[in-house]
Amino acid sequence: MKNKIEQKLCKKCKLCIEVCPVNIIGFEEEKVFFIPEREAICLKCGQCMAICNTKAIKIENISYENQLFDLPENKILYNDLIGFLANRRSVRNFKDKPVAKEMLQKIIDSLAFAPFGSSPNKVNITVVNNRKIIESALPFISEFLDNIVKWIENPFMRFMIKFKKGMETYNTIKNHLYPIAKLGNYKLGYGDRITRNAPTILIFHANKGAEEHTNNSLIYATYAILAAHSLGLGASMIGLVPAGINKIQKVKHIFNIPDENEAIISVIIGYQKYKYKRAIKRDKENINWIE
Ligand SMILES: Cc1cc2nc3c(=O)[nH]c(=O)nc-3n(C[C@H](O)[C@H](O)[C@H](O)COP(=O)(O)O)c2cc1C
Incomplete structure (x- = not known):
């Protein structure tokens, strides 16, 4: 057994039993314990350690010294949060100024607080903090995006995209990318309309079969754009x-992505060139309440 409950410290409040998402902690004969036949499904989320009054619980590879710390005060109330969210934009215009590694590290650090769909979170993050390397990839991506026009106009290729990639990807290409690409938008002659001259790009990728890696990547990317905004940086998700x-x-x-991995989303980061004067509120009509 790798997880432990220090019986001398345990006050038998059973809060750990209440919060465990996979019910691996039990109570019998006045003793709180890890249920041996369930322990293997431990998500290592640390919730039991975070709620324990006496630090009596030890989960494998998680320590009170390294992974847990005193609960910070929550200073962000709803109105502050809405203000922060409304203040953020997907930024596509950057100053010609690199981002210091320490700033990027702070963004990466924020991901440590993200929820995850399956444990361990198998998403890899590649930080490309080198504009020249980003630029070296652009001609290939631009050509690929240009080719989308030919593919969508060819019935056999349309069928193949639907068959191999499924309807979500097909419709995204046909209804979103194709009309843009048809106008030559991604040709480099117009400038960099792919990574928008950003000095830095984060790429979220994982083994193609890794559990929940699509959802986990998108959650990471969401945290990353919010963290960037909180640091006064501009950022945008980039699916291209x-x-x-x-x-x-x-x-x-x-970009040094392993062959067996697929990339899910990327985030461009840099210093914002222009300041927006207004926030945008998008009406959301397709909400169904069931009460
Ligand atoms: C999954 C996803 C992929 C995106 N891909 C791109 C992209 O490739 N290029 C781009 O310019 N913006 C991209 N965006 C940013 C959206 O276009 C942006 O959120 C939208 O324009 C709304 O602007 P706002 O974020 O400022 O509200 C992407 C956003 C998401 C969520």
């Missing part, structure tokens, strides 16, 4: 780059 990585081996190699 992972599409290029997954389709073109050369791009995968440029």
Whole structure:
């Protein structure tokens, strides 16, 4: 057994039993204990350790010294949160100024507080903090995006995309990317409309079969854009780059993504060039209440 409850410290309040998401802690004969036949399903989320009054619980590879710390005060109430969210924009115009590694590290550090769909979180993050390397991938991604026009106009290729990638990807390409690409939008002659001259890009990727990696990547990317905003940086999710990585081996190699991995989402980061004067509130009509 790798998880432990220090019986001398345990006050038998059973809060750990209440919060465990997979019910691996039991109570019998006045003793709180890890149920041996359930212990293997431990998510290592640390919730039991976070709620224990006496630090009596020890989960394998998690320590009170390294992974847990005193609960910070929550200073963000709803109105502050809405203000923060409304203040953020997907930024596509950047100053010609690199981002210090310490700032990027802070963004990465924020991901440690993200929820995850399955444990361990198998998402990898590649931080490309080198504009020249980003630029070296652009001609390949641009050509790929240009090719989308030919593919969508060819009935056999349309069928193949539907068959191999499914309807969500097909509709995204046909209804979203194709009309944009048809106007030549992604041709480099117009400038970088893919990574928008950003000095830095984060790429979220994982083994193609890794549990929940799509959802976990998108959650990470969401945290990353919010953390960037809190640091006074501009950021935007970019789906075009992972599409290029997954389709073109050369791009995968440029960004050092392992062959067996697929990229899910990327986030461009840099110093925002322009300040927005207004916030945007989008009406959301497709909400169904069941009460
Ligand atoms: C999954 C996802 C992929 C995105 N991909 C791109 C992209 O490839 N290029 C881009 O310019 N913006 C991309 N965006 C940013 C959206 O276009 C942006 O959120 C939208 O324009 C709304 O702007 P706002 O974030 O400022 O509210 C993406 C956003 C999401 C959530």
